Structures are given as structure tokens and as C-alpha cells.
Amino acid sequence: MRPAISLLPFEITTGAAPKETLLNRSQKGSFSMFPPNHHHRLLALAGCVLSLALAACSKSPEGAQKGGGGRGGGAVPVTAADVVKKDMPVILPGIGNVRAFSTVSVKPRVSGQIAELHYKEGQFVKQGDLLVTIDPKPFQVALAQAKAKQNQVGTQLNLAQKQADRYVALQKSGAVAKEQVDQVQSDLKVAQANAEAEEAAVEAAELQLSYCTIYSPMAGRVGRRVMDAGNVVKADETELVVINQLQPIEVVFSVPEQYLGVISKEMAKGPLKAGIALNENAAAQTSGELTFVDNAVKPATGTIELKAMFPNKDLTLWPGQFGEVMLTLSTQKDATVAPAVAVQIGQKGPYVFVVKADKTVEVREVVVERTVADESVIQKGLNPGESVVIDGHLRLFPGAKVELKPPVGSEAPPAEAAGKQVANTVP
Structure with a gap:
């Protein structure tokens, strides 16, 4: 019978006396792979390995399936x-x-100092709601000056009109020359033009004054506050607030x-x-x-x-x-x-x-x-x-x-x- 090949430092045999192995030789004083005090530990380890192998082989398929799950559950x-x-x-x-459906960056149309802010950050506003007031005093003064100038020119126009009417009547009676009549009529036209110019100046001053109150151009939600009251803003440049239309x-x-x-x-x-x-x-x-x-x-x-x-x-x-x-x-x-x-x-x-x-x-x-x-x-x-x-x-x-x-x-x-x-x- 051919000897078995073993990976352990000893062989397991049955019947006859054990053959000489590295472990046997170590007991006779020859070459030994392990120290002598490890022999009993190795024997115990080998016994455990054999016991586990036999136990695994002895398990039945029914026992493996009792755990449930998988194809057998x-x-x-x-x-x-x-x-x-x-x-x-x-x-x-x-x-x-x-x-946003519409976005408007609100800017002042006149330069001046912000007098008051009439909105809160994140507020929903309607079209026409008051947003900002710019100090109106300089523009009120300018309007008063324009109106005074308009009155002055109006007085001059009345005088020129009366003088022209008088010269026309005198010309009919031959008391004045035609050249004099032409002159006073020319003066009347100048006075009328001056009156129209001053009327336009008053309208411009009123318009500038109206720009001091800034209203919301549409309904929407205002953004963060960019400028505070007291700041000086420049016409058509300084952004005051941004309004976004969210509906729709x-x-x-x-x-x-x-x-x-x-x-x-x-x-x-x-x-x-x-x-x-x-x-x-x-x-x-x-x-x-x-x-x-x-x-x-x-x-x-x-x-x-x-x-x-x-x-x-x-x-x-x-x-x-x-x-x-x-x-x-x-x-x-x-x-x-x-x-x-x-x-x-x-x-x-x-x-x-x-x-x-x-x-x-x-x-x-x-x-x-x-x-x-x-x-x-x-x-x-x-x-x-x-x-x-x-x-x-x-x-x-x-x-x-x-x-x-x-x-x-x-x-x-x-x-x-x-x-x-x-x-x-x-x-």
C-alpha cells in the first residue's frame, strides 16, 4: 500500500504502527519542523478540523431548507x-x-435727494402705487419762477396787443404811416411767441415736479431695497427698485x-x-x-x-x-x-x-x-x-x-x- 500524502506534519494511519514522519523524527532527536511543546496543540487542531468536516457532510438537504427564503422557502x-x-x-x-413675465427697473426721471420710501422689501404692489418721493422743493421753486415769468410775458403781450389795435385804427384815419403799423404788429407777434414759450416752461416745470413722486408702472413684487432715504440720485441712471410681474x-x-x-x-x-x-x-x-x-x-x-x-x-x-x-x-x-x-x-x-x-x-x-x-x-x-x-x-x-x-x-x-x-x- 502506497503511503498517503499529508499536508500535516504527521500522517493518519489505521491498523499498522505509524510510519516515521517529521514529528516522529523530532521525538528521536532528529530534524523537527515544530518545537516539541506544540505537538499536543497540533493534534487538537487536527481533531477540530476533522470534526467540522464530518459535521458539514452529515447535514441533510432538509435541514438547509428549514431556514426559509430562496427557492426552497x-x-x-x-x-x-x-x-x-x-x-x-x-x-x-x-x-x-x-x-418673470415682465421686469421693470425703476429709475428716477429727475435728479435729487430721496425724501421718503413708500414700499417694503418683497411687497406686492399694484399699478399706480406710490413707491418713492424725491425732495420736491427745488422743483417747486423752479415752477414758481416759471409762472412768474409767464405772468410778466403775459403783461407784455397785453400791452403789445393794445398798441397794435390803436395803430391800426390810426392808420385808417391816416394819422400814422403804414411802416409804424407794421412795426407794432411785429412786436405783437414777438410778445405772443414769448408768451407761448413761457407757457411751455411752466408745463415743463410742472412735469419735473410731478417726477418727484414715483409710482409703480405695473403690478408685481418689489425686490430688495437698493437706496435709502437721504441718498442723492441721478436722473435716468440710479436704480431705485426692481419689480417683477409673477402673475402670470x-x-x-x-x-x-x-x-x-x-x-x-x-x-x-x-x-x-x-x-x-x-x-x-x-x-x-x-x-x-x-x-x-x-x-x-x-x-x-x-x-x-x-x-x-x-x-x-x-x-x-x-x-x-x-x-x-x-x-x-x-x-x-x-x-x-x-x-x-x-x-x-x-x-x-x-x-x-x-x-x-x-x-x-x-x-x-x-x-x-x-x-x-x-x-x-x-x-x-x-x-x-x-x-x-x-x-x-x-x-x-x-x-x-x-x-x-x-x-x-x-x-x-x-x-x-x-x-x-x-x-x-x-x-
Whole structure:
């Protein structure tokens, strides 16, 4: 019998006396791999290894399955939802930037010192509300001077008119020469021109005085206070306050140029509806309407700029915000629709777990035409009335037994995975 090869420093034999090993030789005083005081430890270690190996081999398959889970466990608890047939919008998505419908930078039309501010930062104002008062005293003085000059010129005009009338009467009786009459009539015309000039000067002074009170040119929300009372401002240069019109408000976004044709076609049928979601947790506003399509495509990006108008009655939209815009192009009738969270992605593409009548699941590949909010339009692979798993996918395999449980806390499918995505919405 050939000797066994052992990785241990001794051999395990049965029957005959043990053969000489490194350990035997160490006891005879020859070469030893381990110190003598380790012999008992090695024997104990070898015994433990053998015991563990025998115990592992002695376990039955039934014992391994008693732990539950996996393919040998009970029914897998899942949540399912029905595939339905319904009308679905055809949506073109884009990233939009919220902008004020109108923005006015209020500047003084006269130079002077600010006497009083009549608004508070962030206040909503109506058209015609008083905003700023500039010290009116210098302009009141200028108006008084203009009126005094007007009175002086008016007196001169009256005198010139009387003198002209007198000379005309004398000319009829031959008392004065015609040249004298021409002179006084010329003086009358000069006096009339001076009177008109002074009248215009008075109107100009009144206008300058009126510019000392600055009113809101439109309804909107005022921004931060730029100037305080006491500061001297310069006409048409110093910015006093910025007003943004927030109701309505517009959203600017761009779409690829290849959709320009379908947008123009659908706009010819009527106004196109638009919605916007500021983030994945916010409810989308769907009351918008497409109001503008630019007249040229941007060559650098191959996109065209669009604008949508929103009433913004609840003031949830604010200038400067970004959001996901959803432009509704048309409506697809009787589409096959499944919850978006039911669609999983595998090596071969999208698939779903279909719950069969015997409470087992079938893995079925599907073709997703597009996803709108938390619903997917299925082009191929599912039929209305079938039931698909929307929660509990991780423990499933083809043919697995399932136990249906109701959705937690909501009748709608959970929107934890693809529920808020609006990608690939245009076929």
C-alpha cells in the first residue's frame, strides 16, 4: 500500500504502527519542523478540523431548507397592480427656466435727494402705487419762477396787443404811416411767441415736479431695497427698485429641432398645454399653455426656444427656478398602460413579473414605448387585465410562488424608482 500524502506534519494511519514522519523524527532527536511543546496543540487542531468536516457532510438537504427564503422557502410576499387600457398624453419633455413675465427697473426721471420710501422689501404692489418721493422743493421753486415769468410775458403781450389795435385804427384815419403799423404788429407777434414759450416752461416745470413722486408702472413684487432715504440720485441712471410681474409667469425651454414640425402641426389645431415640475417631490403644474416658438433654430445646439405661460395663482413658480417641462403634443387613445415601477431592466432589456392565476410569476420581456409620470405605455408584451408585480421583485424567479399584499399607505403604486421620470416620453 502506497503511503498517503499529508499536508500535516504527521500522517493518519489505521491498523499498522505509524510510519516515521517529521514529528516522529523530532521525538528521536532528529530534524523537527515544530518545537516539541506544540505537538499536543497540533493534534487538537487536527481533531477540530476533522470534526467540522464530518459535521458539514452529515447535514441533510432538509435541514438547509428549514431556514426559509430562496427557492426552497414559502410564497414570496409581493404587491401587484393591473395593466389597464386608457388614453395617454404624448409628451415632449424639456428643462425649463422660470422667468418673470415682465421686469421693470425703476429709475428716477429727475435728479435729487430721496425724501421718503413708500414700499417694503418683497411687497406686492399694484399699478399706480406710490413707491418713492424725491425732495420736491427745488422743483417747486423752479415752477414758481416759471409762472412768474409767464405772468410778466403775459403783461407784455397785453400791452403789445393794445398798441397794435390803436395803430391800426390810426392808420385808417391816416394819422400814422403804414411802416409804424407794421412795426407794432411785429412786436405783437414777438410778445405772443414769448408768451407761448413761457407757457411751455411752466408745463415743463410742472412735469419735473410731478417726477418727484414715483409710482409703480405695473403690478408685481418689489425686490430688495437698493437706496435709502437721504441718498442723492441721478436722473435716468440710479436704480431705485426692481419689480417683477409673477402673475402670470413664463417658462423658457428648448427642444430638439426635429420636433419643430410636429409642434407646428399640433399648434395649428389649437393651443398646446404645458406642465412643469420643479423637483421630483413636487406636484406638477399643468395649467400652462405654449405661447411662443422662436423664429430660428440655434445652430450651436440644434434646438429651438419655446415659452409657456402659467397663471401662477399660488405663486409656486419663482423667477430663476429650473424644472422639468412637459409639453403635451397629442393624446394616444386606448394605450396599454402599466405602472412604471413594474418595469425592470435586465441583460436583454425591460421585463416584468406577471402574476398568473395559480399565484406564480412569469418573467416576460416588454417593449416600453414611453413613460409618463409614474406610468409606462407598453407597446408589446402585456395585455390589459393582466397583473404585474410592483413591489417585492428582489426575491422573485420564474415560477416562484407569491402571496399578494395590498399597497402600503396608498392605493397608487409606489413611486420610488421610476415614478417621477418623464424621460423618453416621445416615441
